[in-house]
Amino acid sequence: MTLSSFFQNIWELATNPLLMLWMFISVTIGIIVGAMPGLTATMSIAILVGLTYGLSPELAFAIILSVYVGAIYGGSITAVLLNIPGTASAAATALDGYPLALQGRANYAIGMTRMASFIGTLFGLLLLLTIAPLLAKVAILFTSVEMALLALFGVLVSGFVAAPDLKIKGWIAAFIGMLMSMVGIDLLHGTERFTFGQPMLMTGFAFVPIMIGVFGIAQVIDNLSLPQAKRIKQTGSILPKLKDYVKYIPLTLRSGFIGTGVGIIPGAGEDMGGWLAYFAAKFTSKKKHLFGKGSTEGIIAAETGNNASIGGALVPLITLSIPGSAPAAVLLGALLLHGVRPGPMLMTEQPDFLPQLGAILFLASCILLISGIIVAKFFIRALDIPPKILMPMVAVMCVIGSYAINIRIFDVFVMLGSGLVFYVLHKQKYPMAPLVLGVILGPMIDENLRRSFMVHGDLGAVFMRPIALVLTGLIVLMLLTQIPWVQSKFKTSPPRL
């Protein structure tokens, strides 16, 4: 049923010329944005959420998803030409893409990464369409308390996975995010929380300005002093030969599996998908010595892995309302803003949503094949714009994006305030994705948890349900494993000689 609806949606979207034009423009902009060092997929989606608010949900999602797909691929262009990944997800691509460019095969590398990105996105999409309905059937058994615990588990896993320094910093970011979402009038009892009598705080902090501040302003300040890099001259044909690619199909499939699997883990993201697929390719390759020196297998694995993570990251987002990556977290914000409530009930309430989302992803990845050539051939000079000129412009866009949602200047203040405050935390290696996830999922955790206490009346009855018990156990276990005393108890000491 989903598949036939999926093809029907493809047909409907493909025969809408205006929508296709917007998607084409969006994929192209996404590639350029992804290719520019300092501009990230998450940042561009965060700004777009505000700018597309007034559009129809179908068009808004088409634009946002097209930019998402384009930006994840776009990072590989600079990885090849500048040795600077435009997005973190293309970091693994640079290891072999740049050496290939130095060998005079820049266009070959760009062509191969484009094909890999296309197949990777399709692979992720295929698994999304297969897994999501099954997972939704399981998730429908969840009650309020289980939904709250699952969301809390997702936020904590995201903090655990995304923290580049100490795991505790990921959790701190997530807790701060959830606390920020508590500001305003409590929806269950109408009590004011942390408003200090200020009318502006009564409605709480909108999550879009926080997202834009965290991912936009922090990047602007960070990248203003970024030096302009020199591009490597592009030589060779921009169109890869199909027979060159066909021999890498098994590698592509394996990397697609890894990328999608990693994408499903909350907070893991596209970059981890790319890295793991790259390491798996290196581990199993017969030409290990070429890795890091210009291996085609390396760039294909990395690009397939990171693009396949897009579909993977959407699986928990659609079924459990828990995004698998930072851009998916921002996408969750966009969905909520347009009245789509992801979760187990989505398949029942809006059965056409998943096929439509899949159709947009499919068309966006097809457009990527054409748009990628156009960007690599004609718009590549956009990479020569110095960050010192680009970043102040991005700051202005952040202001427009945060204001457009509620037409409220307070949201612009929140955007700038959160951007500046969390820039300090970002420099201290606190991950920002768990924070945003906390802001978005905080109200859901709070409401569901207290509602179940209201129904059951006491603590014990709520946590005695099997699923709740398992989830509580997992959360406690995850927290305990980070306590040094517990770690030392379970550490195996080396055998004495």
Next chain:
Amino acid sequence: MTSDSPDILVEDAGEDMGTLRRHDLIVSSILWVVSVLVLLDSLRMTFGITLPGVEENVWLVAPGFLPMILSGGLVLMFSGLIWLSVRQGELKGHFSSSAILRAITDREMVIKLIQMSLLCLFVFVLLGRLHFGLAAALYLFAAMMVARAAKLWQIALISVMFSGAITYVFGSLMKIPLP
């Protein structure tokens, strides 16, 4: 990290663990105090509140319940981070007046502070008082000047053209309200 790793992966390689932990100590201490204040307010909202229609176990459904758990968790985690920072931060001599002066007069730090101030000026002062296009052009001009992005006439041209273009595209063409 291999020598052929892309540049972005080694962006903070210069910042050693000691420096990170010293800065952690400052940030964690400030946030610890904030967390304690939030915890106190959450406790008031959990145990010092009456809710209509709720007779038993009021604290479980009180609006302060989750904030209490979260802020309590933050106090614990910040305490742990402070303890770790003191242990690993090599604090001796790093909080002298000369060290603090050196840190705040660092060229990159000064430029970043100026850029942040310009953003604040743009958002808190110029927006709402001037037309959006004019405010944006002024901000762009100042930000690019501080960053020494190009020649003076180029910066002026880019600022005016970009602010004019976005004001027209978003404000007039796409009908998106501008601040």
